[in-house]
Amino acid sequence: MARRTYVATTINGMPTEFLCEPRQSVLEVLRDELGLTGAKEGCNNGNCGACAVLLNGQVVNSCCVLGVELEGADVTTIEGIADGENLHPLQQAFLEEAALQCGICTPGFIVSAKALLDSNPHPDEHTVRFWLAGNLCRCTGYDKIVRAVLKAADASGAPVP
Amino acid sequence: MTLVYIPAPLRDMCGGVATLQIEAPTLDALLRALDVRCPGFYARVVEGGRVRPELAVAIDGEAATYPLSEPMSHVRDVSIIPAIGGGAGIEDTEIARRYPRTGQRRDRWFAEPPMGPHVLGLVEHLSREMELKAGTRVLDLGCGRATSSMFLAEEFGVETWATDLYAPT
Amino acid sequence: MTTSERSTNYRVIGTRPVRPDGVEKVTGKAQYGADVRLPGLLHGRILRSPHAHARIVAIDTSEAEKVPGVFAVVTHRDFPAARDVVQELGESSVNAMELSDNILASKKALYRGHAVAAVAATSPHIAEEALSKIRVEYQVLPTVLDVRDAMREDAPLLNETRFTKELGGARSEKPSNIASHIRFQGGNADDAIAGADVVIEREYRTKMVHQGYIEPHNATASWNADGTVTIWTSTQGAFSVRGQVAEILRHPISSIRVIPMEIGGGFGGKLPIYLDPVAALLSKKSGRPVKVLMSRTDVFEGSGPTSGTWIKIKLGVKDGKIAGVKAELAYEAGAYPGSPVGAGSMTMLAPYAIDNFQVDGYDVCLNKPKVAAYRAPGSPAAAFALEQALDEAARAIGADPLQFRLDNSAREGVRMVTGAPLAKVGHEECVQAILDSPHYKSPIEGPYRGRGVASGYWFNGGMQSSVTAAVNPDGTVNLIEGSTDIGGSRASLSMQLAETLGIRYEDVHATVVDTDSVGHNDVTGGSRTTFASGLAVYEAGMDIRRQMRERAAREWNVPADQVEYEDGRITWSDGAGNSRETSFAEQARTAPQKGGPIVGKASLSARGVGGAYGTHLVDVEVDPDTGKVTILRYTAAQDVGTAIHPSYVEGQIQGAVAQGVGWALNEEYYFDDNGRMLNASFLDYRMPTTLDLPMIDTILVEVPNPGHPYGVRGVGEVPIVPPLAAVANAIADATGKRFTELPISPRRLVEELHGLA
Numbered sequence A: 001m002a003r004r005t006y007v008a009t010t011i012n013g014m015p016t017e018f019l020c021e022p023r024q025s026v027l028e029v030l031r032d033e034l035g036l037t038g039a040k041e042g043c044n045n046g047n048c049g050a051c052a053v054l055l056n057g058q059v060v061n062s063c064c065v066l067g068v069e070l071e072g073a074d075v076t077t078i079e080g081i082a083d084g085e086n087l088h089p090l091q092q093a094f095l096e097e098a099a100l101q102c103g104i105c106t107p108g109f110i111v112s113a114k115a116l117l118d119s120n121p122h123p124d125e126h127t128v129r130f131w132l133a134g135n136l137c138r139c140t141g142y143d144k145i146v147r148a149v150l151k152a153a154d155a156s157g158a159p160v161p
Numbered sequence B: 001m002t003l004v005y006i007p008a009p010l011r012d013m014c015g016g017v018a019t020l021q022i023e024a025p026t027l028d029a030l031l032r033a034l035d036v037r038c039p040g041f042y043a044r045v046v047e048g049g050r051v052r053p054e055l056a057v058a059i060d061g062e063a064a065t066y067p068l069s070e071p072m073s074h075v076r077d078v079s080i081i082p083a084i085g086g087g088a089g090i091e092d093t094e095i096a097r098r099y100p101r102t103g104q105r106r107d108r109w110f111a112e113p114p115m116g117p118h119v120l121g122l123v124e125h126l127s128r129e130m131e132l133k134a135g136t137r138v139l140d141l142g143c144g145r146a147t148s149s150m151f152l153a154e155e156f157g158v159e160t161w162a163t164d165l166y167a168p169t
Numbered sequence C: 001m002t003t004s005e006r007s008t009n010y011r012v013i014g015t016r017p018v019r020p021d022g023v024e025k026v027t028g029k030a031q032y033g034a035d036v037r038l039p040g041l042l043h044g045r046i047l048r049s050p051h052a053h054a055r056i057v058a059i060d061t062s063e064a065e066k067v068p069g070v071f072a073v074v075t076h077r078d079f080p081a082a083r084d085v086v087q088e089l090g091e092s093s094v095n096a097m098e099l100s101d102n103i104l105a106s107k108k109a110l111y112r113g114h115a116v117a118a119v120a121a122t123s124p125h126i127a128e129e130a131l132s133k134i135r136v137e138y139q140v141l142p143t144v145l146d147v148r149d150a151m152r153e154d155a156p157l158l159n160e161t162r163f164t165k166e167l168g169g170a171r172s173e174k175p176s177n178i179a180s181h182i183r184f185q186g187g188n189a190d191d192a193i194a195g196a197d198v199v200i201e202r203e204y205r206t207k208m209v210h211q212g213y214i215e216p217h218n219a220t221a222s223w224n225a226d227g228t229v230t231i232w233t234s235t236q237g238a239f240s241v242r243g244q245v246a247e248i249l250r251h252p253i254s255s256i257r258v259i260p261m262e263i264g265g266g267f268g269g270k271l272p273i274y275l276d277p278v279a280a281l282l283s284k285k286s287g288r289p290v291k292v293l294m295s296r297t298d299v300f301e302g303s304g305p306t307s308g309t310w311i312k313i314k315l316g317v318k319d320g321k322i323a324g325v326k327a328e329l330a331y332e333a334g335a336y337p338g339s340p341v342g343a344g345s346m347t348m349l350a351p352y353a354i355d356n357f358q359v360d361g362y363d364v365c366l367n368k369p370k371v372a373a374y375r376a377p378g379s380p381a382a383a384f385a386l387e388q389a390l391d392e393a394a395r396a397i398g399a400d401p402l403q404f405r406l407d408n409s410a411r412e413g414v415r416m417v418t419g420a421p422l423a424k425v426g427h428e429e430c431v432q433a434i435l436d437s438p439h440y441k442s443p444i445e446g447p448y449r450g451r452g453v454a455s456g457y458w459f460n461g462g463m464q465s466s467v468t469a470a471v472n473p474d475g476t477v478n479l480i481e482g483s484t485d486i487g488g489s490r491a492s493l494s495m496q497l498a499e500t501l502g503i504r505y506e507d508v509h510a511t512v513v514d515t516d517s518v519g520h521n522d523v524t525g526g527s528r529t530t531f532a533s534g535l536a537v538y539e540a541g542m543d544i545r546r547q548m549r550e551r552a553a554r555e556w557n558v559p560a561d562q563v564e565y566e567d568g569r570i571t572w573s574d575g576a577g578n579s580r581e582t583s584f585a586e587q588a589r590t591a592p593q594k595g596g597p598i599v600g601k602a603s604l605s606a607r608g609v610g611g612a613y614g615t616h617l618v619d620v621e622v623d624p625d626t627g628k629v630t631i632l633r634y635t636a637a638q639d640v641g642t643a644i645h646p647s648y649v650e651g652q653i654q655g656a657v658a659q660g661v662g663w664a665l666n667e668e669y670y671f672d673d674n675g676r677m678l679n680a681s682f683l684d685y686r687m688p689t690t691l692d693l694p695m696i697d698t699i700l701v702e703v704p705n706p707g708h709p710y711g712v713r714g715v716g717e718v719p720i721v722p723p724l725a726a727v728a729n730a731i732a733d734a735t736g737k738r739f740t741e742l743p744i745s746p747r748r749l750v751e752e753l754h755g756l757a
Ligand code: FES
Pocket: A040, A041, A042, A043, A044, A045, A046, A047, A048, A049, A050, A051, A052, A061, A062, A063, A064
């Protein structure tokens, strides 16, 4: 077995340390080493977005980033999107709009959509569709997901430019 | 009176007709009544006390897993159809692989519910140890419906004498 | 846009509450199969055949067993001899010997990706390393990959002892890859077509496609020293997994407990099992719990997609009516028999009243994965063929395609090809709804733009369900059920119970429990759960109402049949001014003092299934230079019976349309000549993304199913039936070219439009 590397990072605001093999992806580290199973594996090669997390504020597919790259980084996973008991407006909108069926894609969509709204609080439909094209959902046909993101944008209270 | 819709592949058995009117108290009785009009029909549809798994029965338009005891008195309409569950193909049995003569049998003997080990399979197994040829005389004691005797007679041209206390009804 | 007409006044049904499992799913807490964590857990991986057809001469696992960290290796030799019995899986059935052979190949690998061995190790990476040390000696055999080729007499045989079975009991003289042939016949199709004004004759082909659920298959098993086994898995039916594992391992059913985890999509593909018995055996051998996961490539190559098909249609029209149809359907079954050709043959003509027909179906084995159910299995390809032929016929006689469908529509009492008469159904209503829609009334203009319509039918299923509803002292109810919730059935069942009891939706707490904790439930498949488990929920609610009425009657000393239950109120009056009243909440609170707990139960085999119809309308734009097809606008009308939770009904329709559009335009298993799938990843197996689709409008037509107290019909499957043909018809309208082969990919379009084919 390859030697494990010590990594110190921040996950969902908590200073976190772990040991990982050089070949382990962030997704593996989160799920297998740290017990954060909210990010899902749909393809393990960067094509479905179910594993999306925010790395220093940017969306990445965590299956395509190595665990050792988290040294000194700031990571947000689906488990860190809600503010304690208060759901994020995106989470609330997904519930109200029935934007999930099986829900396996939902963590990835919410994480990706959060990155969008953080940078562009009032996207139009096309912008939402363009942004989320890296996330696959096989259940919903995307209609309600796109509506939920647009609704969350409206609900966020951010000033309309 | 129930209108029974005969599936196309079984119409030959029924003189080519597509529908028959039958009056019967239960599904089982209905299929048996059909068997009288169309000999062999029952065994094509029923196996081991249930409708064959590759088939389904639709009663007044609804296909479901009905027991043979399903009451028929108020039923207007019955059709026998392939099971919807995709499984149009159910593989031939291990018996058919191991006992090719038995496997060739597509008539009611083969289709009848075997009690215990497969009767014809066992007979075929035995037949490999015996020198059976046309004219050989075979005594079949405790023959039941004498399926083994008929099988041996047809397959090997032997002369069979069969008897049983049990009289088939 | 969503339209729905509602004539009844339910209190809960028809509203859109948040689903019970919603918060866990949007916060990442919901536990799916791959999320299982247990002390001492080992990781299992599967070795798969690199050849599409090969005899397995020898398997040597000794080197793999020596890898540090490896705890167990299994092959087919570790399975007990399987019995030759057939097990029903709801929308498909399976023979135990074939199932066992598919899970781990015995003598032959029948397709590339066929599992041959498995390893359990302390990490997935070690397990993968060990797989590379297993030596399998193969004798490679010729492959057959095309359904028409496989039907030829000189085709390589997958199984030398397979003969073509006829429903009538006959079988072919010679062995064949055609496992079975079925025929439906009525009237005289040849004569009717001979006398027709217009005859359309075409051949159609569709490719093998995958359900594409985002969650790969998984199974975790823990085999205890006393022989009890616990299995955690993502499945459409925990009881079906239990039954299949018991059969494969020849283990008592009562010793196996299956815990259904949240499931990340199934669409029929998670009815069969692939990993569960392997995980169980690995656990038995290693003495530790073992989790086995498929990779995405494993899912494509080693699970069950749906059939590629070849369909030939000859159709005659006289005086605006479909005079007769002759059809031949050949469906790929994959490595073992059991394609959905029966269902395809039975549903093809179901939207129409046709007296003269002959439909022949062939179930064909070839060197591809064994197919599994996929949403209305068999029906979409059949509709792709028929609905295009109808489109051409309507054009030939100058009829409006929808009016033509309306004029020929099936209705109550019309016989299907099986001879079974239809109950109350809503095909005409769907066509009319599209005719009346703003979408159809809007013009479609511009070069390379076109419009298409198509209809479809699916049977829907009934089958067995069991539920328990326990009343709590605070007036809430725990609903214990055993149907996997894939798309909101906890919500739709809770709503039906709340409606029955006259309580708030929020006061029902639904849980899907394991196989030790509730009576038998068949799979979540066949669009049955909201219907059949809903029926059980209704019966359990009525059981609670009966118990409460009886208690009140005893207390008031009046006959129980004079006590009424309505909207959560329990009342008695003698019509002469004397009356009494109590309530559900009151009975719940006082139950401990007045006779003990109140628990409603129901177990049933559901009858009264209502089949479902849909009619779809789509506008497309084709880019003649790149071959890209843009879906401009899409409207789907469907007879949904009663929409319990309209949002999830719409969601089922929208999701199925997306799958259908993918099937029509891009998705296909692309094989090389040796049977290797060249596009076994989500990059190359191109499913629709957000950018490929517009909003999908739905029209919920409600023709209540007379067989259900709330009029429920299954809604999940039929909406994948029309899109293939609707899109093809729209492309024909846009380009003037008829595409009879799927997918209508950019490459095919460009080749066709520029004469490069
Ligand atoms: S699992 Fe990372 S993109 Fe699919």
